[in-house]
Amino acid sequence: MASGTVTSSEYISHHLTNLTFGNHPVEGWKLAESAGEAAAMGFWAINVDTMLWSVGLGVFFLWFFGKVAKAATAGVPGNTQNFIETIIEFVDDNVRSIFHYKNPVIAPLSLTIFVWVFLMNLMDLVPVDWLPYIAGQMGIHFMKVVPTTDVNATGGMALSVFALIVYYSIKQKGVSGFMKELSFQPLPKIFMPFNLFLEIVGLLAKPVSLALRLFGNMYAGEMIFILIALLPFWIQWLLAVPWAIFHILIITLQAFIFMVLTIVYLAMAHDDH
Amino acid sequence: MNINLTIIGQAIAFFIFVVFCMKYVWPPITGALAERKKKIAEGLDAADRATRDLHLAQEKATANLRESKLEAAAIIEQANKRASQIIDEAKEQARAEADRVKAAAQAEIEQDVNRAKEALRAQVATLVVAGAEKILETSIDEKAHAQLLNKLATEL
Numbered sequence: 269m270a271s272g273t274v275t276s277s278e279y280i281s282h283h284l285t286n287l288t289f290g291n292h293p294v295e296g297w298k299l300a301e302s303a304g305e306a307a308a309m310g311f312w313a314i315n316v317d318t319m320l321w322s323v324g325l326g327v328f329f330l331w332f333f334g335k336v337a338k339a340a341t342a343g344v345p346g347n348t349q350n351f352i353e354t355i356i357e358f359v360d361d362n363v364r365s366i367f368h369y370k371n372p373v374i375a376p377l378s379l380t381i382f383v384w385v386f387l388m389n390l391m392d393l394v395p396v397d398w399l400p401y402i403a404g405q406m407g408i409h410f411m412k413v414v415p416t417t418d419v420n421a422t423g424g425m426a427l428s429v430f431a432l433i434v435y436y437s438i439k440q441k442g443v444s445g446f447m448k449e450l451s452f453q454p455l456p457k458i459f460m461p462f463n464l465f466l467e468i469v470g471l472l473a474k475p476v477s478l479a480l481r482l483f484g485n486m487y488a489g490e491m492i493f494i495l496i497a498l499l500p501f502w503i504q505w506l507l508a509v510p511w512a513i514f515h516i517l518i519i520t521l522q523a524f525i526f527m528v529l530t531i532v533y534l535a536m537a538h539d540d541h
Numbered sequence: 542m543n544i545n546l547t548i549i550g551q552a553i554a555f556f557i558f559v560v561f562c563m564k565y566v567w568p569p570i571t572g573a574l575a576e577r578k579k580k581i582a583e584g585l586d587a588a589d590r591a592t593r594d595l596h597l598a599q600e601k602a603t604a605n606l607r608e609s610k611l612e613a614a615a616i617i618e619q620a621n622k623r624a625s626q627i628i629d630e631a632k633e634q635a636r637a638e639a640d641r642v643k644a645a646a647q648a649e650i651e652q653d654v655n656r657a658k659e660a661l662r663a664q665v666a667t668l669v670v671a672g673a674e675k676i677l678e679t680s681i682d683e684k685a686h687a688q689l690l691n692k693l694a695t696e697l
Contacts, residue, residue: 286547288543288545290545290546306543307543309543309545310543310545311544311545311546312545312546313543313545313546313547314545314546314547314550315545315547318547318551319547319550319551319554322551322554323554326554326555326558329558330558330561330562330565330566333562333566333570334561334565334566336570337565337566337567337568337569337570338565338569340569340570340572340573341573342573342574342576342577342579342580343577343580345573345577349570349573352570353570353573353574356567356570356571356574357574360571372563373559373563375567375571376559376562376563376566376567377559377562377563379562379566379567380555380558380559380562384555384558415551418547419544420543420544420545420547420548420550420551421547421548421551423544423548423551424547424548424549424550424551424552424554424555425551425552425555427548427552428552428555428556431552
């Protein structure tokens with residue numbers, strides 16, 4: 269839906285710019301009016317749209333699941349309870365098959381990741397122009413509705429998972445055990461510096477790969493939708509429909525991968541080598 | 542893709558969501574699931590037990606039936622025996638009664654015969670005398686021949 273007044277590249281960059289609120293070095297605290305201004309705000313800025321949509325979807329997830337959980341009965345389950353139970357059993361099965369330690373955090377953590385990421389990804393299937401257009405009518409210049417296309421969102425989750433990896437590694441093995449694990453393998457002890465370098469890179473690669481895999485997939489998917497939206501309106505469905513159907517698989521798969529990798533990483537953190 | 546404060550905000554939101562999920566979402570549903578699993582297991586158990594009970598009851602019923610049949614057969618046999626016994630007794634009684642009646646009749650007949658004999662004996666003398674008178678055309682002194690006639694009567 270490229271209107272006459274904006275060029276294709278303007279349209280694309282507009283759709284890929286977050287609504288950023290921060291301290292501009294020249295103009296002070298304000299909503300960024302361009303990608304350049306947002307970049308100039310540096311670290312101390314916040315993507316309002318990402319936060320709003322992700323928190324909104326998270327609250328929706330917890331409200332919905334919490335409502336069902338409160339009314340959960342051991343008798344004959346209703347349709348919603350059945351649906352929720354299916355998801356919970358799916359997550360529980362995955363956790364049980366991968367994670368063999370006793371830890372009450374892992375399963376709810378996995379459920380939260382799976383459903384939350386799935387819901388955030390799901391926003392990708394909303395036609396790309398609808399919500400930004402509505403926001404535009406309300407005077408909000410930028411509106412990126414898919415939080416997982418913002419590296420901050422995926423990074424935030426990956427960072428939390430990384431914190432948990434470090435926390436459980438130290439809790440299970442102690443600081444010295446964790447350090448030993450980082451220094452004395454995979455090669456014999458004399459190669460300690462090399463081992464340490466290798467293991468730390470490996471450790472840091474976990475959150476980075478988590479964050480970038482999800483971000484990259486969703487960003488690319490969103491980009492394709494935007495490109496399809498640049499086509500004449502009467503041909504768009506020909507590409508948008510197959511891509512959307514394919515995307516149903518992608519968004520579920522990405523949520524699943526993020527969850528499974530989290531479980532795997534935390535299981536590894538519990539493993540004593 | 543600028544890294545900014547959002548990354549921290551997301552981490553905080555994530556943390557809160559996980560804690561909420563841990564407290565209010567996960568335990569009730571898994572609890573309900575576990576409870577239902579238990580219920581189903583109990584139900585299946587009860588069904589098993591019921592089947593076993595039914596089997597036992599059927600066996601018992603069959604045994605009872607067999608026993609009753611045996612008992613009934615014994616009773617019938619006993620009854621038959623008793624019946625034949627009664628019949629035998631009745632026959633015996635009837636025979637005895639018949640004998641008695643026959644004996645009585647015979648006695649009566651004998652008595653009648655004797656009486657007739659007596660009567661005949663009483664009259665025979667007169668008849669003989671009358672006959673002899675006819676033959677001899679004379680009267681016979683009954684007194685004179687009384688001894689002879691009595692002798693004749695006794696011989697009859």
